[in-house]
Amino acid sequence: MERNPIIKAALGSAFGLALMVVAAGAVSAQGDRTVKPLAVPVPTELPPGELGKIVALGRDIVNNTNTHPLSRQYVGNSLTCTSCHLDGGTNPKALSFLGAASVYPTYTPREKQVITLEDRNLNCFMRSMNGVRPANGSEVSVAIAAYITWLSEGYPVKMSLKGPFGPNSQPSLKIDPATADVEHGKALYASTCASCHGSDGAGVGKFPPVWGSKSYNGGAGLAQNLxxxxxxxNAMPLGNPNLSNKDALDIAAYVNAQPRPKFVLEEHLGKNK
Ligand code: HEC
Ligand code: HEC
Structure with a gap:
């Protein structure tokens, strides 16, 4: 796992200033790569006692969602949370959970309501995992929320006015999705991605599918090209992300032009109907 520099400034009361420092840090040698330095170190020690046990359970579920006995019945594809939230959500470059708990409850325009951290996790079950929502307050839901709250220790609670986006969420690439070239994306997928994800997108061995019946569904965040x-x-090719903005967009448009499960909300609500 990668260690990032700690910005001491963000620990003080000058959170606004820290955000500016963080924004400046986003401009790196890679040009406009949208990775920010971490404001708070990644925790390493679990809390003692029962709480620590639940946090560890949540970590286990996040890393093995499609096989863990408490969560597998809610998963409808071959993914785990960590397939996208790399390194169990501790990798600041790829949909990190670090600090995420500090912005909930928050209003989400997608659901047009105020949601809790539990709700946000459960929504990824029905969209990204193409499964059904476990019940709010169930053991699996509480354990995942405990794990993400542990990964948020040290971040100041700060209500978010822009939706469910934690302090380390990545700003969108500045590129017009309408400029995507699917044919170019197809060629790049074959040369850059197919070795791990398969020329048919179905995944190879431990490498997860990126389209087809075992992939995320059309209601998932990643189903949007941008x-x-x-x-x-920020994250692919795994271990060596090096795509230009335009190449990233072209590949995204190609991947999302392939078949994947449709999203019909009523089929994914589980006991929350
Ligand atoms: C297919 C990829 C994928 C998988 C698998 C996935 N997620 Fe996500 N998740 C996303 C994306 C993309 C976003 C950001 C959505 C957006 O920008 O609207 C997100 C956002 C989140 C957030 C909000 C983070 C924040 O900053 O507030 C949480 C929490 C979350 N996911 C939890 C989970 C959990 C728990 C699981 C496993 C049950 C999971 N996700 C599985 C793609 C995924
Ligand atoms: C060296 C192998 C490798 C290469 C090359 C690679 N990936 Fe991945 N990718 C992975 C692995 C492994 C994961 C899951 C991470 C985990 O489980 O820790 C992943 C996760 C993903 C995910 C989120 C999970 C899912 O399956 O939906 C997407 C989307 C993705 N890769 C797309 C791509 C694209 C597009 C390319 C080409 C630009 C690419 N990857 C190149 C190995 C690779």
Missing amino acids: KLATYLK
């Missing part, structure tokens, strides 16, 4: 492009820019 969100997928931003993710690819």
Whole structure:
């Protein structure tokens, strides 16, 4: 796992100033790569006692969502939370959970309501995992929320006016999705991605599918080209993300033009109907 520099300034009361420092840090040698330095170190020690046990359970579920006995029945594809939230959500480059708990409850325009951290996790079950929502307050839901809250220790609680986006969420690439070239994306996918994810998108061995019946559904965040492009820019190819903005967008448009499960809300609500 990667260690990032700690910005001491963000620990003080000058949170606004810290945000400016963080924004300045986003301009790196890679040009407009949208990765920010971390404001608070990643925790390493679990809390003692029962709480620590639940946090560890949540970590286990996040890393093994499609096989863990408490969560697998809610998963409808071959993914785990960590397939996208890399390194169990501790990798600041790829949909990190670090600090995420500090912005909830928050209003989300997608659901047009104020949601809790639990709700946000459960929404990823029905969209990104193409499954059904476990019940709010169930053991699986509480454990994941406990894990993400542990990963948010040290971040100041700060209500978010722009939706469910934690302090380390990545700003969208500045590129017009309408400029995507799917044919170019197809060629790049074959040369850059197919070795791990398969030329048919179905995944190879431990490498997860990126389209087809075992992939995320059409209601998932990554099903939007700009969100997928931003993710690819920061996270793929795994271990060596190096795509230009335009190449990231072209590949995203190609991947999302392939078949995947449709999203019909009523089929994914589970006991929350
Ligand atoms: C297919 C990829 C994918 C998988 C699998 C996935 N997520 Fe996500 N998740 C996303 C994306 C993309 C976003 C950001 C959505 C956006 O920008 O609107 C997100 C956002 C979140 C957030 C909000 C973070 C914040 O900053 O507030 C939480 C919490 C979350 N996911 C939890 C989970 C949990 C728990 C699981 C497993 C049950 C999971 N996700 C599985 C793609 C995924
Ligand atoms: C070296 C192998 C490798 C390469 C090359 C690679 N990936 Fe990945 N990718 C992975 C692995 C492994 C994961 C899951 C991470 C985990 O489980 O820790 C992943 C996760 C993903 C995800 C989120 C999970 C899912 O399956 O939906 C997407 C989307 C994705 N990769 C797309 C791409 C695209 C597009 C490219 C080409 C630009 C690419 N990857 C190149 C190995 C790779």
